[in-house]
Amino acid sequence: MIDIRLVRDQPDLVKEALGRRGIPSQEVDALAALDADHRSALARQEALRARVKALSRQVGEARKQKEDAAASALAKESRRVGVEERTAAEESDRLANELRARLLVTPNLPADDAPDGGGPEDNVVGRRWWPGIDAGAPEPEPAEHQRVPHWDVGAELGILDMPRGARMSGSMFPLFRGPGARLLRALTALALDRHATAWEEIRPPTMVLTETITSTGHLPKFADEAYHVERDDLWLIPTAEVPLASVHRGEVLDEAALPVQLTAVTGCFRREAGAAGRDTRGLLRVHEFDKVELFAFATPVQSAAVHADMLARAESLLQTLELPYRVLDLCTGDLGAWAKRTFDLEVYAPGSDRWLEVSSVSWVGDYQARRANIRYRPADGGGNQLVHTLNGSALAWPRIWAALVEWGRQSDGSVRLPEALAPWFGPSPAIGPRVV
């Protein structure tokens, strides 16, 4: 949630910031009006409540003095005011709920330095990287044998079995087998081992309460995107960001403990409602996938450095895996609802012939912390402050799998893997045709 006080005190600033995301200024006016109504209703209710409390105290005193007639007169008056108070409370509750519902679907204010734009076409392409770039090597040009999409390579080598995945779970549920499954396991182990020296490794639940998935911003706005187990009212997480944000939900952290940096691998579940027919082949878009996530709670001052570290970690994994990539600075029109600034990493996949988003690294500011009530005690005293949260993927594996298989394909049809995977695939790591 954004800070309602900011809407109150500096509505023009909020209008300008949300306007960059295409939110009309009337939305901000509506919030401000609701807030004003709510506060005056609350003041009315509290004045009545104070009156009831004062009268009740007098009833007690009168009883003690054995002034029964006075006591019952006071009690009668208090009862009358109590009825009024209840009405006033209903009105103020109604307004509070309405205001909260609106705030829950209001997106975050973008960072000042996030580029302006209306949609994905306006994202700013930043630096690019490919193997050997530091030594002056030219950007790699895919050979003919690398122009085979991973779903064909996977089927050829028997390492990706989409039809059988569909048999048990429906379309867009991949089934990896043999070295294909091992490749996923290797990627997860590689990433976690690298992060876990500085970031605490967590293995959270993958089903969470409504409150947990609401505090990140995924509910109520994106309810259609998540799988809901209605019988138990639990949600399958779309990303580890959801449970990790709740690790400290409702807590007041010591500033000395910040930044808290967590990493986790989880399954991620997405209904992909409304994405029918778009990039649905192979692993481009699937309902269930594994992802290693980085998540941090930081002070506002620390957050820029943490954001940079996250991005560096994701990039360093791509470099280790020798995959050409580019960094995108998301424009205001493409920014996720709760992000202030986001960098996406895209890997080029020569067989599918497209750039695949494999990481998204976001600075969220206090937007989630306000929903989840996560604060810190400043070391130099003063009142508790909301923390900043940050999240980033490092990395999402199916698309990495696809890019590795496409780039690695040799003219004989086998797949060469990067040297970093030697611990799982032996020296000169590769996946050949199945012998048996």
Added chain:
RNA sequence: GGAGGGAUGGCAGAGCGGACGAAUGCGCGGCUCUUGAAAAGCCGUGGGACUCCGGUCCCCGUGGGUUCGAAUCCCACUCCCUCCGCCA
């Protein structure tokens, strides 16, 4: 799934219808004494909303109810503990 017990401030723990936002201890901060430290003593120490900056209100797991008045009584739910059952 069944039976019982419990949930109060950073922690432990008292209070069980009337000035209770809440005893006490620990912890933490400040001061006195001391060359310094320890010990001792004294003082202070939860969060939040609104504010005409005088204050007002809310929070004792959560949500309802009873009452002039609820941490305290009643109901429902959640979580924790103990025992029984089932189980990877």
